[in-house]
Amino acid sequence: MTASRTRIGLSAPWIDERDEELVLEVLRSGWLSLGPTGPRFESLVAAAVEAPHCAAVSSGTAGLHLCMRLAGVGPGDEVVTSPYSFVASANCAIYEGGTPVFADIDPRTYNLDPDAVVAAITPKTKAIVAVDIFGYPCELAELTAICEQHGLSLVEDACEALGARYRGRPVGSHGHPAVWAFYPNKQMTTGEGGAVTTHDAGEHELLVSLRNQGRLETSSWLQHGRLGFNYRLDDISAALGIGQVEKLDRILAARRGVAAEYADLLADVDVELPIEDDVDHERSWFVYVVKLPAGVDRDGVMHRLSDEGIATAPYLPSIHLQSYMRERYGFREGMLPVSEDCSSRTLALPFHARLERADQERVAAALRAAIA
Numbered sequence: 001m002t003a004s005r006t007r008i009g010l011s012a013p014w015i016d017e018r019d020e021e022l023v024l025e026v027l028r029s030g031w032l033s034l035g036p037t038g039p040r041f042e043s044l045v046a047a048a049v050e051a052p053h054c055a056a057v058s059s060g061t062a063g064l065h066l067c068m069r070l071a072g073v074g075p076g077d078e079v080v081t082s083p084y085s086f087v088a089s090a091n092c093a094i095y096e097g098g099t100p101v102f103a104d105i106d107p108r109t110y111n112l113d114p115d116a117v118v119a120a121i122t123p124k125t126k127a128i129v130a131v132d133i134f135g136y137p138c139e140l141a142e143l144t145a146i147c148e149q150h151g152l153s154l155v156e157d158a159c160e161a162l163g164a165r166y167r168g169r170p171v172g173s174h175g176h177p178a179v180w181a182f183y184p185n186k187q188m189t190t191g192e193g194g195a196v197t198t199h200d201a202g203e204h205e206l207l208v209s210l211r212n213q214g215r216l217e218t219s220s221w222l223q224h225g226r227l228g229f230n231y232r233l234d235d236i237s238a239a240l241g242i243g244q245v246e247k248l249d250r251i252l253a254a255r256r257g258v259a260a261e262y263a264d265l266l267a268d269v270d271v272e273l274p275i276e277d278d279v280d281h282e283r284s285w286f287v288y289v290v291k292l293p294a295g296v297d298r299d300g301v302m303h304r305l306s307d308e309g310i311a312t313a314p315y316l317p318s319i320h321l322q323s324y325m326r327e328r329y330g331f332r333e334g335m336l337p338v339s340e341d342c343s344s345r346t347l348a349l350p351f352h353a354r355l356e357r358a359d360q361e362r363v364a365a366a367l368r369a370a371i372a
């Protein structure tokens with residue numbers, strides 16, 4: 001253990017004086033929820049992703065859950081989604097009594113393989129939750145066509161992809177609902193928090209009601225027109241979000257720069273680097289995940305790096321193999337070989353907008369030594 005060296009964490013938010021001022025302003029106003037700051041934040045998010053409507057919510061998970069309501073998912077329905085994701089993208093279907101059906105992924109992009117999606121569709125399928133994993137846009141054109149052909153709803157889990165672009169336009173601008181998350185490891189943060197952007201005024205109205213205990217636009221405080229939730233985002237969090245969106249371009253550019261440094265530093269290390277952008281897909285850098293060669297002891301690598309004061313994480317375990325999924329649905333190893341192989345070999349390195357070159361050099365040297 002190199003005790004004299006500072007520990008390099010996996011992620012870090014970028015908070016500055018402007019964020020502090022905005023939060024203080026709300027605290028001093030005394031208007032901590034349902035005030036004017038929420039709508040201001042929502043307009044900025046909507047503009048950033050080129051969507052006409054935005055409903056801020058208390059988390060990305062809450063946003064995904066509400067999108068299952070938009071899609072009309074209920075008991076007996078199936079929702080096709082990716083096993084190589086964070087659990088929330090599958091759990092949202094279960095919350096509404098639906099069943100997640102996993103389709104395997106593309107080993108290059110780690111996103112849903114459209115052919116596997118088609119194979120997973122049954123007469124019970126109601127929706128597809130497509131994830132932009134690690135900020136790399138999923139195959140939206142193919143998935144949209146599949147949804148149109150089969151009469152399914154498309155929900156985009158863009159929780160990791162704020163700022164990504166598909167076919168030259170921002171993720172979020174393509175018509176279907178998109179869900180965003182602002183936990184502190186994300187590109188921008190509100191502490192806890194999330195949002196759903198939509199292109200349909202009716203969907204937006206429903207989201208606004210559902211997140212606010214089912215109140216209707218015309219309801220007084222204690223009148224509830226439908227079963228809803230408390231999935232509101234408070235104004236303190238929204239104020240932080242305003243500061244973050246204001247510097248989103250700088251954050252995204254800095255993260256892109258850090259990723260480019262890693263690509264340079266790791267060029268001679270025996271790992272697969274994250275794929276490059278192409279004409280259709282422009283990544284928003286969320287994490288920096290490398291794939292270790294088959295047979296390398298990932299836990300051993302992680303321990304070696306930890307001993308050097310470097311945090312890493314085994315992003316991402318396959319959701320179908322989580323213990324509660326196995327118990328509930330009988331899922332087993334071998335069902336989704338591509339996802340399972342990626343899950344056994346992928347590793348997230350420290351990554352955030354203000355990671356310094358010297359720290360990246362330390363990470364690269366430690367990884368090189370651990371793999372050798």
Ligand SMILES: Cc1ncc(COP(=O)(O)O)c(C=O)c1O
Binds near residue numbers: 058181
């Ligand atoms: C792909 C994906 N979906 C959903 C979520 C859930 O977001 P939250 O943690 O805000 O509920 C996350 C966040 O970790 C995520 O990465």
